[in-house]
Amino acid sequence: xxxxxxxxxxxxxxxxxxxxxxxxxxxxxxxxxxxxxxxxxxxxxxxxxxxxxxxxxxxxxxxxxxxxxxxxxxxxxxxxxxxxxxxxxxxxxxxxxxxxxxxxxxxxxxxxxxxxxxxxxxxxxxxxxxxxxxxxxxxxxxxxxxxxxxxxxxxxxxxxxxxxxxxxxxxxxxxxxxxxxxxxxxxxxxxxxxxxxxxxxxxxxxxxxxxxxxxx
Amino acid sequence: xxxxxxxxxxxxxxxxxxxxxxxxxxxxxxxxxxxxxxxxxxxxxxxxxxxxxxxxxxxxxxxxxxxxxxxxxxxxxxxxxxxxxxxxxxxxxxxxxxxxxxxxxxxxxxxxxxxxxxxxxxxxxxxxxxxxxxxxxxxxxxxxxxxxxxxxxxxxxxxxxxxxxxxxxxxxxxxxxxxxxxxxxxxxxxxxxxxxxxxxxxxxxxxxxxxxxxxx
DNA sequence: CCGGAACCTAACACTCCGTCAGAAAACGAG
DNA sequence: CTCGTTTTCTGACGGAGTGTTAGGTTCCGG
Numbered sequence: 001x002x003x004x005x006x007x008x009x010x011x012x013x014x015x016x017x018x019x020x021x022x023x024x025x026x027x028x029x030x031x032x033x034x035x036x037x038x039x040x041x042x043x044x045x046x047x048x049x050x051x052x053x054x055x056x057x058x059x060x061x062x063x064x065x066x067x068x069x070x071x072x073x074x075x076x077x078x079x080x081x082x083x084x085x086x087x088x089x090x091x092x093x094x095x096x097x098x099x100x101x102x103x104x105x106x107x108x109x110x111x112x113x114x115x116x117x118x119x120x121x122x123x124x125x126x127x128x129x130x131x132x133x134x135x136x137x138x139x140x141x142x143x144x145x146x147x148x149x150x151x152x153x154x155x156x157x158x159x160x161x162x163x164x165x166x167x168x169x170x171x172x173x174x175x176x177x178x179x180x181x182x183x184x185x186x187x188x189x190x191x192x193x194x195x196x197x198x199x200x201x202x203x204x205x206x207x208x209x210x211x212x213x214x215x216x
Numbered sequence: 217x218x219x220x221x222x223x224x225x226x227x228x229x230x231x232x233x234x235x236x237x238x239x240x241x242x243x244x245x246x247x248x249x250x251x252x253x254x255x256x257x258x259x260x261x262x263x264x265x266x267x268x269x270x271x272x273x274x275x276x277x278x279x280x281x282x283x284x285x286x287x288x289x290x291x292x293x294x295x296x297x298x299x300x301x302x303x304x305x306x307x308x309x310x311x312x313x314x315x316x317x318x319x320x321x322x323x324x325x326x327x328x329x330x331x332x333x334x335x336x337x338x339x340x341x342x343x344x345x346x347x348x349x350x351x352x353x354x355x356x357x358x359x360x361x362x363x364x365x366x367x368x369x370x371x372x373x374x375x376x377x378x379x380x381x382x383x384x385x386x387x388x389x390x391x392x393x394x395x396x397x398x399x400x401x402x403x404x405x406x407x408x409x410x411x412x413x414x415x416x417x418x419x420x421x422x423x424x425x426x427x428x429x430x431x432x
Numbered sequence: 433c434c435g436g437a438a439c440c441t442a443a444c445a446c447t448c449c450g451t452c453a454g455a456a457a458a459c460g461a462g
Numbered sequence: 463c464t465c466g467t468t469t470t471c472t473g474a475c476g477g478a479g480t481g482t483t484a485g486g487t488t489c490c491g492g
Contacts, residue, residue: 014438014439015437015438015439015489017438017439017488017489018438018439021439021440037343037344039343042478042479042480043479043480043481044478044479044480052440052441053440053441053442054441054479054480054481055440055441055442055481055482055483056439056440056441058480058481058482059439059440062481063480063481119342122342123339123342123343126335126338126339126342127253127255127339128253133401137401137405158431159431161411163406163407163408163411164411164414164415166406166407166411167402167407167408167411167412167414167415168415168418168419170395170402170405170407170412170415171391171395171412171415171416171419174391174394174395174398175387175390175391175394175395175419177394178390178391178393178394179386179387179390179391182390185349185353186383186386189353189386190379190382191379191382191383191386192379192383195377195379195380195382195383196383196386196387198380198383199380199383199384199386199387199423200387202384202423203384203387203391203419203422203423206419206422206423206428207415207418207419207422210428211428212422212426212427212428215374215375228468228469228470230469230470231458231459231468231469231470232458233457233458233469233470233471234469234470237470237471258447258448258449259448259449259450260447260448260449268471268472269471269472269473270448270449270450270472271450271451271452271471271472271473272470272471272472274449274450274451275470275471278450279449279450
């Protein structure tokens with residue numbers, strides 16, 4: 001599952017040279033990805049850039065999507081660092097609001113750092129590609145779980161079912177992901193990122209602590 | 217701007233017959249859209265279904281995207297109905313939480329009603345198509361404005377800047393849109409839509425009223 | 433230096449794109 | 463009704479990319 005399937009199209013297991021070619025194709029794909037829109041990248045472009053032929057590409061990947069998938073999996077993209085931040089933070093009182101701001105910042109930074117990969121993943125999820133659906137779920141999984149745990153620990157008064165806590169955590173993650181992805185749309189619309197950050201922190205804080213956010 | 221540009225590719229203004237053909241092409245596009253994945257719809261498919269030739273299609277639209285854009289604009293997709301609901305509702309006290317639940321329900325229903333069109337729009341926004349970016353912004357505009365107004369009216373105590381209120385409204389809209397779009401992902405993951413609805417309502421209520429959501 | 437395994441590619445059949453010249457249909461003035 | 467004009471449609475084509483296969487090239491151990 002986690003181990004990449006590097007088998008060639010004919011079922012053989014590639015040797016040294018084959019793996020090198022495969023890697024070269026991946027590198028070229030990555031390079032093109034950062035230079036042009038994913039939808040415009042053709043198999044023939046990758047092949048040309050790797051100084052080989054389309055047929056060779058098909059030897060190692062059934063299609064461009066699969067190459068990108070291998071790339072995304074190699075990055076081992078996940079939110080355990082954000083989950084750690086959430087679990088380690090203090091969520092009560094004034095400190096809690098600080099934690100919410102920190103999470104908003106860390107999330108924006110994380111998203112920005114992996115922007116290129118996430119953009120493609122989002123696109124392919126929108127197209128209904130289940131493989132990327134899975135990648136995205138795994139990507140956000142740890143953060144959602146961490147938020148769920150923290151909600152359970154902090155809001156002991158409210159009788160929230162486990163399922164309800166997970167739902168809230170999921171909604172928070174969805175919010176952060178969507179706002180951050182469309183950040184520049186908002187900027188264009190006259191909303192500054194600083195304000196988005198503060199609004200997100202308010203919502204995070206309230207959802208985790210059950211209390212209204214302190215006046216800023 | 218609002219008036220559709222129905223000029224043909226050669227600059228002439230189509231007459232009765234031309235407009236009829238154009239409409240037939242749009243109808244066929246719409247029909248295919250609901251039957252298969254957008255990315256698989258080819259110009260030739262639409263032309264064949266409309267019993268005409270690809271060349272005719274290009275007479276009226278430069279590409280498939282433009283046809284879908286015309287379709288989306290013809291639907292006159294917008295959230296004024298949701299904006300009206302927000303503005304007309306009572307947001308104080310117990311009634312306020314009822315309003316939040318109603319909004320969550322109405323939003324989910326709205327999104328479901330226009331699912332096919334919104335799916336395509338989302339996909340094209342992800343691909344970076346600015347025309348659909350604009351459609352999506354306009355689509356959500358009225359709801360965001362309405363939420364902004366209601367926040368201003370309800371949270372008189374908190375000194376929120378106008379920009380800050382808009383940001384919160386924008387974040388709420390982003391949350392609803394994203395959660396609703398990926399609803400089935402959550403379901404698959406073990407989170408029921410009923411719980412998502414409640415969590416969204418909590419967050420909406422708190423953001424609008426500035427008070428913690430009542431225990432359910 | 434030879435033979436087989438691993439690797440690569442030329443060539444091909446196919447699909448779709450987007451354009452253009454000219455055929456066909458509709459129109460309208462006489 | 464008829465004929466020239468305008469509008470609409472389409473056959474045919476060059477170009478680009480896809481995905482496959484048969485056969486060539488490279489590598490390596492013996």
